[in-house]
Amino acid sequence: MPESIDRPLLPEERRLRLLLRILAIAFTLAIFAYLLPALVGGWRPAWLQLPFVTNSVVKIATLGLLAFVASGDVRRFRALVLILIWAHAVSELAMVACLIWADLAAPLWQAHLGMSMTATLWGAMALDGVILVLLIGAFTAADRAHYELHYLSPLEFRSLCALADVVVEGRDERITPEDIARNVDRYLGSFRARRKWLTKLALTGLELYPLLSWLAPLSYQHREERAAFVRRCLYQDVDRRLLPAWFRTLVQGMSRLANQLTYLGYYNDPRTFESVGYTPFLSRPDTPARLAQDPPPPRRPLATLSPADVRQETLDADVVIVGTGAGGSILAHELVRAGLDVLMLERGPHYDPSEFNEDEVDMLGKLYADGALQLSRDFRFQVLQGSCVGGTTVVNNAVSFRLPDRVLERWNDRDQLDARIDEREYRAAEDAVWQLIHVTEQDHRHLNPSGYPIHAAIARLGLAGSPNRSGPVAANIAGCLGCGYCNIGCAYGKKLSMLDVVLPLAQQAGRGRLRILAGCDVGRLEATGKRITAARCELSDGRTIRVKGRTFALAAGAVSSSLILLRSSIQSRRAGRELCFNIGAPVSGIFPQPIRSYAGLQISHYVDLEPSRGYVVESWYNPPVAQALTMPGWFEDHFEHMRQYDRIASLGVLVGSESNGRATTGGLTGREIQYEPTPGDLRKLLDGIVLGGRILLEAGCRPVMPHTFRLRRYSTPAELETFPASVRDHADLTIGTGHPQGGNPISARGDRGVVDPDFRVKGYANLFVADASLFPSSVGVNPQITVMSLARYGARFVAEAAGRAG
C-alpha cells in the first residue's frame, strides 16, 4: 500500500512513538521481573512450580521487541502496533477465561506471595487493559491524523485504498489509490445523510471479508493475492451464484457500494479527464462562442430562510407545504396567487445556481438525497432524488411528456383505483404548466452529439414514422448551451426549473406571502382529531421546531411523503404501498470515432413505439463519474471502456413498473425501499434493451453492451437477440430510477388508496398530497409534467380548504 512516508511525523504519531518506546522499556524490564524470582529470594520455591513463567517471558520479550521495532518508524511498521493491540486483547480474553473456568487454588502461590491467584489475575487484567486502551487511543489518533480524514475511519480508508488499487486496473492510471480514497473521503464528508454509515459498513465488511476465506484482511494482502480475492469472491462467486441468496445480496451490495465509491474517487479527479477524453465545459474551445451566442439570462432572485433565521420554536402559516420540488412549487405558485400565506419547508439546502460548479461529486453531495447513495433494501436498485430548494427539478433532465391517455384512463378505471381525475380540467392544468415553464421541442444546435446518428438509425430501422413517436425531446429548457450538466444543476439559467423560474415567480407574485425555509426536515405531523395542527421538524443545525398551519400539503416526493405519513401514524396500513417506478436500464455502444456524447444535452432524442410495448427509449449520457458508476465491465474492462468514454453513446430504457414496491420506516435507516421488478417488467426491460442495442448497432456502434453485472458485448443483431436468455433475474442487470412514483395513490374507493380524488388524505380535513406519490400507477414516461399538472389541478382543493379554514 502506498504511504506518504517522507512527510515529517505528526504530533499524534510522535505520541504513539513515545508510548511504544516506553512499552519497549517496560516489557524488557518485565522479562527480568519474571526471571529474577526464579533465581533468588524466598519466592523461588513457588516460582519454580509455575509453568507459565516460560510462556510469559517469551510473550513479554516478543511484545517488547515488537514495540521497539514499531517505535523506529510508526508509519512503516504500523502493522506491528496492530499486533501489539491484538496480543493485549487476546491476553485479556484469556485471563477472563481463566477466571471463569480455571482452578485457581494454587496453594504455594498464595503462601509465598501473600496474594491469591484470582487477585493476581485481576491485577494483570487491569494492567493489560490500561496498556490496551492507551495503545488503541494513540494508534487511532495517529492514524486519523496521518490520513487527515473527514469522514472515513483509517480502517475504512485503507480498505478503500486496497480495493481501488485492484479495481481501477489498466495501463496509464492517473492517480494513486490513496488519492482515490482521499477524494471519496472528501465527498462523504461533504453532505449529511442518514444512510452514509452504510458506506462505512460496506468498507469495513470488505476489509474483513477475506477472513472468512482464512486470508488476511484486504488491505494486508499482497496486491496479486488481493486482486485474485476480489475477482473470485466479489465478482465470480456472485456471478456464478455460488453463495446462498441472502449472502450474495449482501456481498453484491457491499461490492457495488465500494466499487461505486472507487469510480467516483477516480473519475472525478481532473487529472484523469484527459485520459478518458473528457473536457469540462468551461475548458472546451467552443464554450466562449456558445456563451456569447446564448448568454445566461438575468437571474430571478429567490429569497429563502435558513435555520439561522429561525429564532422562535414555533412558526405559523395559512398553508404549510412540505417540499419545494415539482409538486410543491407549482402548488405554492397557485396558492400565493390565490392570496394565501404559504410557508414551504425544505429538507435540503438552498443553492443559488451561481454556486453550481463542474465538480460532479461536489454537486452530487450537495443536491441529491443521501448524496445519491439511496438504494433499495437489496442494494440492487438505485433511487435518485434531488434534495435542495427546487427539489429534483434542479437535477433532472427537464424532458417533458404529457400524461399518456392510456394511463389516465387506467387511473380513472372504476374497477381499478378509480382516481376520478376530471380529464378536461387536468388537461387544462397540463397546458398551463407547459406554458408556465416554457416547454419546447429541443431542436437546437447543442443536443447530445450521439443523438443525431441514433435518430438516423431509428429512422433507418423504420421506427420513426407514425404511429410511433420519436425525435428530439420536448423540455423546459431555453437557449441550452449543451454543457451536459443537467443532472448536477444548470449553472446558466437555461433549465427552467422550480429553482430558476417557478419559485421566484411565485415569490414575486406573492409579495411576501411565500416564505421558504431550507434545511428543515419534517419528521412527523401532529393532529387534533381530523385536523393536522403542526409539523415537527428538525433543522439542519440540530434544533427541533413546530410549524403550525391551518392547511398542510405534503410534496416531499414519492417515498418521503409516504414516510412522513407512516411516521405520523397516518394511513399506516396503506401509505408507502403501491410504490412504483420508471425503471431505467442503460445500454451503451462504442463508436469507431470520438463523438463526445458528453458535450451536449444529456437526454436529447427518444422513441416511443405505438402500440406501447411498455417502455420508452431515450438517448442519454453523463459526465464521467455518473457514466463510470454504471459502465459495464470489471477491472481492466471497465477501465478500457472508460478510456473510450468520448466514443461511447448510451440509451436509457424506461419501463413503467407495476406497483409492487413499498416504502417503510423500518430497516437499518428508518427509510427503506423494498422493490424487485416483476417477471413482466423484467421482460419489458430486456425487450427494450434489445431494441436499444439494435438502434446503437444500426448507428454504427461495435460492440454494444447492456449494463450488466457480468460484461456482455454484442456486435450483430443476431448475437444481441441471445441477450435476454442470458439474464436470470434483475441481479444480473444494472437498474435504477430517478422516477419513483406512488405510495399515496389517489382513489375514490374506500378500500384502496391513501388520498381522495380531492387530494385530501383520507380521514383528514386539512392534509393534502401534491407530488409524485399521488400516482395510482407508474406513468411510463418522464413524470415531471404529470407531477406539476396534478399539483396545479389539485391546488383549488387546497385553496378551498385553506380559505375555509382561514
Next chain:
Amino acid sequence: MERILGPGNTIVHYLWVLVVYLMMLVLMRYGNQTVELSYRRTRAFLIWTLGPIVFIANWLLFRAGAMSFLPWLNNVLHALVWVGVGLTFLYAGCRTRAGWEQFALFAVFSFVVKVAEHLLLGTWEHDNFFGIPGQTTYMAGWSALDGLLPFVIPVVLRQVARIVPGIMP
C-alpha cells in the same frame, strides 16, 4: 392485604396477569399495528374515562350483588390497564369492522382475560349471572356484555365530540 390482593395471592400472581394482558395486546397488534393519528386524542379520552368508569362500576355492581368482589389491585389492573389500555386499543383498531366482528372480538378477548384472572387469582368467582346459574355462565355473561361496548362507546363519543374538539366516534 387480602382485600387488596385477594386470598392467597401475591404480587407474582399479578405479574402473571400482566403477562396475559401483554399477550392479548400482542395478539391485537396483528390486526392493527398503530392507532391512527386522528384517533389519538379519542384514545387518550377513552383511556382516561373508560378505565375509571369500569373501576367504579365493578365496585357498585359488587355492592348490588350482581358481581363477585374484585380485590382492589385486581380491579385497578382490570379496569385501568385491561379495559382502559387494552380494550381501547382493540376498539381503535376494530371500530370500522362489521358490528358482529366487533362484538365477537370484545367478547372473546374479555372472556379469555376473565378466565385467566379466575385461574390465576381465584376472582370472577360467582355461581350465576343475573340468576342464570353457573360459574362459566357468569364469566361468559359479563364477557358478552363487554361485547356491547363497541356499540355504546360511539354513542357516548358522539355526544362528547360536540363539546371536546378532536374527539371522533
